[in-house]
Amino acid sequence: MVQIKAGTKLFSAVCDTQIMVLRVPSDDLDVTCGGLPMQAEEAEEKSAMTGEAGEGSLVGKRYVDEEETMEFLCTRGGEGNISVNGVALEVKQAKRLPSSD
Amino acid sequence: MNIHLILQMAADSMPDREAVICGSQRLTYQDLADAVNSLANSLDDTKKLAYLAETGTSAPVAMFAAALRGIPYVPINYRLADDQITALLKRVSPALLISEDTPEIDGISSMTPAQVFEAGTPWEGFAPDEEGGIAIELFTSGTTGDPKSAILRHDNLMAYILGTIEFMSAEETQSTLVSVPPYHIAGISAILSSVYAGRRMVQLPNFSPEAWLDLAKRENVSQAFLVPTMLQRIIEHVTSNNETLDLPAMQAIAYGGGKMPHAVIEQAMALLPQVNFTNAYGLTETSSTICLLDPDDHRDAFQSDDPAIRARLYSVGRPLPAVEVEIRDDDNAVCGAGEAGYVFVRGEQVSGEYHGSGSLLDAEGWFPTRDRGYLDDAGYLFLDGRADDVIVRGGENISPGEIEDVLIDMPDIKDVAAIAVADDEWGEAVGVVIVPADMTAPPEIEAIKAHVKEQLRSSRVPTQVKFVEELPYNETGKLLRRVLRDGFTT
Secondary structure, eight states: OOOOOTTOEEEOSSSSOEEEEEEOOSSOOOEEETTEEOBSSOOSSOOOOOSOOOOOBOTTOEEEOTTOSOEEEEEEOBSSOEEETTEEOEEOOOOOOOOOO | OOTHHHHHHHHHHOTTSEEEEETTEEEEHHHHHHHHHHHHHTOOTTSEEEEESOSSTHHHHHHHHHHHHTOOEEEOOTTSOHHHHHHHHHHHOSEEEEESSOOOOTTEEEEOTGGGGSOOOOOOSOOOOOTTOEEEEEEOOOSSSSOOEEEEEHHHHHHHHHHHOOTTOSOTTOEEEEOSOTTSHHHHHHHHHHHHHTOEEEEOSSOOHHHHHHHHHHTTOOEEEEOHHHHHHHHHHHHHTTOOOOOTTOOEEEEOSSOOOHHHHHHHHHHOTTSEEEEEEEEGGGTEEEEEEOHHHHHHHHHOOSHHHHGGGGSOOEEOTTOEEEEEOTTSOBOOTTOOEEEEEESTTOOOEETTTEEOOOTTSOEEEEEEEEEOTTOOEEEEEEGGGOEEETTEEEOHHHHHHHHTTSTTEEEEEEEEEEETTTEEEEEEEEEESSTTSOOOHHHHHHHHHHHSOGGGSOSEEEEOSOOOBOTTSOBOHHHHHHHHHO
16 A cells, blocks of 8 residues: 555556546555556556556546545546446546636 | 646647637647756756746747646736846746846846747656645735736636636637736636637737627637726727628637726627626736626616616625635724725635745734725625725725716716826815816816816815826736826826
8 A cells, every 4th residue: 555645646557547636535545557556657567457447547637535525637538447445436527617817 | 736737737738729829829638748858958947947928829838847746836917118027037037038038147148039939858757736836926016006917826716717717617619808917816816717618819918909800700719808908999999990890700708907987898898798797806916806796797787777777887796616705894804795995815825925925814814905996785795895905084084086986977078087186175175087088178167167066076086187198007908096196286
């Protein structure tokens, strides 16, 4: 398990997925992608995915738990699904804002 | 979180999409990332990266390359006088300077904007992610004194981008016309938001209404950001030449950076009914936008017969979801709806910090913007000038804005500014500087006084009235009240 805080980068052990921690509660979290724990460094060789195939992760999407106690930004997408403590995260619904720039 | 992440995600996800266009130069996100890696390799960790040039493709390259090496990016106003530029460069030293000139200043070495694109060995390292790292240092315009160097940290800017923009949310056909200078906070946020949204930037180095209209048509521009003076000049150009404002591809225009004259926004909405207008209010110290008056707000206000809703067209809208705004009185107590006071703001994007003077945030994280204003009962923010511009007449606070709003409605007045003038009886009194519609036939001074007395009250009546050909504005449309005040003391 990796000690994580806001700003921590995590890499999937099974696919291209990379995420960045935006906010997390202080509890210990087991962050997995494609069934295996996410790591602080990119592995040279990826392992096989365990568990069911899903939609994978999408770059630029924000992932949250149901109560939105934690939030991650997907900085590179991949085939693995992201879960925390065994529960799949959901894509946070975007607030629509007009472009001001 | 380092702002370089924005470019990295864009280059990873849409390498072949066009990122930025200036003149004949066109770069994709991959080209941009390659140029950034190569420039980063020739930077020095112990020196800042300064930029003293017009807007161009080298500006985003410089900003992201500095971020990649973890050094501050310092864009400087190239329109300042030579001695002012020298003074600022001395404050920035040691630094590598991107400029057409090669000033001889201790600790400053320079390269030209073209040299930024000379291919070199790419930098192999990762963007550092240290807590509290400084991304950008911006000199404030210094309309009231020496320019202050505002500090924007990576965390401030990323909070703003992640809070307002969806990654890759732009269509591949969309583009935004950037005519604000690179040393203005709106120029910085234009780069960050466009790259994150995947929206092509079309850069216009020297604004003129003709050049802007020409480029907007030629590149099928769909979005634009303008300071009010620019929008005003575009409309004046079109109406004085009896042209129509023919911009079929334009979908949205955002404006900010100064007070929008009522007549200008009303004319713009009438001339461009298909365009979504957004008013964005923000400061350098808040990583740009903190409040927005969105397109629906504009239309609702424009069409409403209810004066309270109609008035919102002249507000700066409501705070962003991640930003809080509070109005406080002279005793620092929070004001109720409709009560004017000082505007305070809080949120992760708010830096409120300068070199030398440190953080201006209070213990609860609130930043005093030094703007005055009030919130209406639905939370729309109405601005009322800068705290420093308030006219204190015998202990009574008078906002220049209320006098200006009343006088600009007189048909023979084209532009007007109200300022404090010395007064033997009251300490300060109201002085007005007026640009008449016809300089050879200025309005009667008695008529001006009577109009103010009738619309407001006698304490607002100007004791001094001056007629001038034009008011002094800086290049982004900020009125230089200090110049006007100096003019009255002589």
